[in-house]
Amino acid sequence: MMSDKKKEELRVRSIRNGSVIDHITAGNALNVLKILDITGVTTAIVSVAMNVPSERLSSGRKDIVKIEDRELIPEEVDKIALIAPQATINIIRDYEVAKKSLVELPRIISRIVRCPNLNCISNSNEPVYSKFRVMDSVALRCSYCEGIIDKDIAAYLI
Numbered sequence: 001m002m003s004d005k006k007k008e009e010l011r012v013r014s015i016r017n018g019s020v021i022d023h024i025t026a027g028n029a030l031n032v033l034k035i036l037d038i039t040g041v042t043t044a045i046v047s048v049a050m051n052v053p054s055e056r057l058s059s060g061r062k063d064i065v066k067i068e069d070r071e072l073i074p075e076e077v078d079k080i081a082l083i084a085p086q087a088t089i090n091i092i093r094d095y096e097v098a099k100k101s102l103v104e105l106p107r108i109i110s111r112i113v114r115c116p117n118l119n120c121i122s123n124s125n126e127p128v129y130s131k132f133r134v135m136d137s138v139a140l141r142c143s144y145c146e147g148i149i150d151k152d153i154a155a156y157l158i
Contacts, residue, residue, distance in 0.1 A: 013047070018068040020090040021080060026051055028083050029063035031154040035079045036067070044068060057086060079112050081105050083154050085138055105134050113140060113156040117147040130158070 024032055029048045033039075038046055047066040054062035071091050072080075080087055081103035091099040110131045115122050121144050122130040132140040132149070139150035149156055 014095055015045075015047075015066055015068045015092050016095055018066065018070050018092050019072045020067075020092060021065045021072075021084075022062070022088045022090065023054065023056060023086050024063040024065065024080075024084040025057070025086070026054075026059055026061035026063055028154065029065050031083050031157075032063070032065050032080055034154070035083075035157060036065075036072075036076060038067070044070060075112075077103055078106055078109060079157060082109070082112070082134075082138065082140075082157075105138065107134055108132070108143075109134060109140070112158060113149065113153060114158055115142045115145060115147050116149055116156060117142065117145045120145040120147060 021032055027050070029050050033046070033048070038044065045068040047064075049064040051061045052064060054060060056062075072089060077089055080089075082105070085103065085105055087103045089101050089103060090097050108131065111129045113132060114130050115132075117123070120142060121128050122142070128144070131143040133143060135141055135148075138153065139148055140153065141148050
């Protein structure tokens with residue numbers, strides 16, 4: 001007979017190869033899918049668990065995303081760090097964790113979010129890309145107009 005603990009662990013099956021994004025801030029799994037450009041039309045096998053109990057996160061809840069046969073690239077990890085700064089990325093190979101890392105917020109991000117200031121030069125037809133300085137508490141300051149994004153960063157993702 002299987003123990004209750006073992007039953008809980010079997011909610012989502014293991015993957016042979018791919019990426020597992022764990023400790024996503026609760027409610028942001030769908031934003032992670034958006035960042036990774038995963039829509040309802042995909043051949044990838046994607047598992048999403050939302051509002052899973054978490055002892056590590058202060059909210060007591062987390063989301064998890066598993067993507068088979070895809071290893072995340074650094075640009076994707078940087079975007080995920082903006083909306084889930086406590087996330088961990090696990091690279092799975094042959095059902096084993098080959099690499100585990102915490103996301104890290106970069107000091108400068110470029111071409112990841114758009115400036116909320118419609119008059120900012122980065123929103124014009126000029127050949128200028130958005131560029132932000134990452135401030136404490138996951139707020140972003142535009143390098144051009146000094147505009148700040150401190151709420152709902154996911155809404156400004158490019």
